[in-house]
Amino acid sequence: MGRLNIKYKISNIRNTKAYTIAVIGSHSALDICRGAKEEGFKTLVIVEKGRDKTYAKYFKTRASLGCVDEVLYVDKFKDIILPKFQKILKSKNCIFIPHRSFEVYVNDYNAIENDFEIPIFGNKKLLRFEERAENPNQYNILEKANIKYPKKFKDPKDINTIVIVKVNEKERKYERAFFLAHSPEQHQSESERLIKEGVITKKDLSDAIIEEFILGVQVNFNFFYSIVDHRLELVGTDTRRQTDIEGILKLPVDQQSELFKIRPIYPQYEEAGHIAVTVLESMLEPAFEIGEKFVKATEKMVKPGVIGPFALQAVITPGPPKKEIIVFDVSPRMPGSPGIFATPYSGYLYGHSISMGRRAAMEIKAAIKNNKLEQIVT
Known part of the structure; x- marks a missing residue:
């Protein structure tokens, strides 16, 4: 499947109703399920006991309502x-769509690649490239593709401009504690504060990523590469909403200063949601x-390359001589922004807007119809 060796072979029935789209109950699960239902698939969401109501109650399928047909408790x-849960998924002829939460909660890329036998829509070998601590990683893909990304600093002593430091939190390893610094001294004082407050550890700090902070407009470009049609599509664009930096920025400057006098505030950049945005048409070609x-680079580095959805999180910087796109993060899987269907780009192509969840289901459906399912799953 996907030209990679896996142990379990899915059915070759050419009827979407014979298949179930499965996903972890988090991140973009509802987007995936809604899209799957619209294309005639059954849906199954894996849920943890105690955090299941979104899928088992509020968006459960009831006649014409809802999009989650079934939940599987773990x-x-x-x-x-x-194996006991994989056996259940196999019995339902499941095709699994991965997202960031799947990577984070399993927290074992070797297990995902070698032990998880359910067919994954996409190239599961690419998932680990999202982690900057892996070697190779997303930086290597960007270098291979000759895509600009922020300057990296290996040693805090070399800091000579505004940088953003990305370090895993102590308690929530899947979350990163961000802080800004403009000098080696500020890097030291900020990191010591976070260690003292128990937010990060010295060990995690030693593995931190230090990047130049690029000034510009942040835009996530959410792409889809179709194996069936051999076509790259821009499904939509968005930007993040982050706490608590947004609240601080909404205060007038004088009120920010007063607030800082009352108590020290260290802005966080923890994701709380996304907003659909558009870009100038002149930026679409770049x-x-x-x-x-990116697609060509992955084909060379991680065969068969990217399959389906991926996102390039970028900053658009001003000229002269002209605006430029600089990529600061890569998501080689389903993006977590269901609101991108509200942007016009998929509509320009299809005549109506579609979500990334539906675009994924459309590809799986087309692959089944054209006997190409093994080319889009790994």
């Missing part, structure tokens, strides 16, 4: 790797160019 999300370069 004690912990990582249990989905266990955006597609970096998308195409």
Whole structure:
């Protein structure tokens, strides 16, 4: 499947109703389920006991309402790797769509690649490239593709401009504690504060990523590469809403100063949601160019390359001589922004807007119809 060797072979029935789209109950599960239902698939969401109501109650399928046909309970999300749960998914002829929460909660890329036998829509070998601590990682893909990304600093002593430091939190390893610094001294004082407050550890700090902070407009370009049609599509664009930096920025400057006098505030950049945005039409060609370069680079580095959805999180910087797109993060899987259907780009192509969840289901459906399912799953 997907030209990679896996142990379990899915059915070759050419009827979407014979298949179930499965997903971990988090991140973009509802987007995936809604899209799957619209294309005639059954849906199954894996849920943890105690955090199941979104899928088992509020959006459960009832006649014409809802999009979650069935839930599968596990004690912990990582249990989905266990043979007894995989047996259930196999019995339902499941095709699994991964997202960031799947990677984070399983927290074992070797297990995902070698032990998880359910066909994954996409190239599961690419998932680990999202982690900057892996070697190779997303930086290597960007370098191979000749896509610009922020300057990296290996040693805090070399800091000579505003940088953003990305370090894993002590308690929530899946979350990163961000802080800004403009000098080695500020890096030291900020990191010491976070260690003292128990937010990060010295060990995690030693593995932190230090990047130049790029000034500009942040835009996530959410692409889809179709194996069936051999076509790159821009499904939509968005930007993040983050706490508590947004609240601080909404205060007038004088009120910010007063607030800082009352108590020290260290802005966080923890994601709380997304907003659909648009870009100038003059930026679409450069955006597609970096998308195409990314696809070609992955084909060379991680065969068979990217399959389906991926996102390039970028900053658009001003000229002169002209605006430029600089990529600061890569998501080689389903993006977590269901609101991108509200942008016009998929509508320009299809005549009506579609979500990334539906675009994924459309690809799976087309692959089944054209006997190409093994080319889009790994």
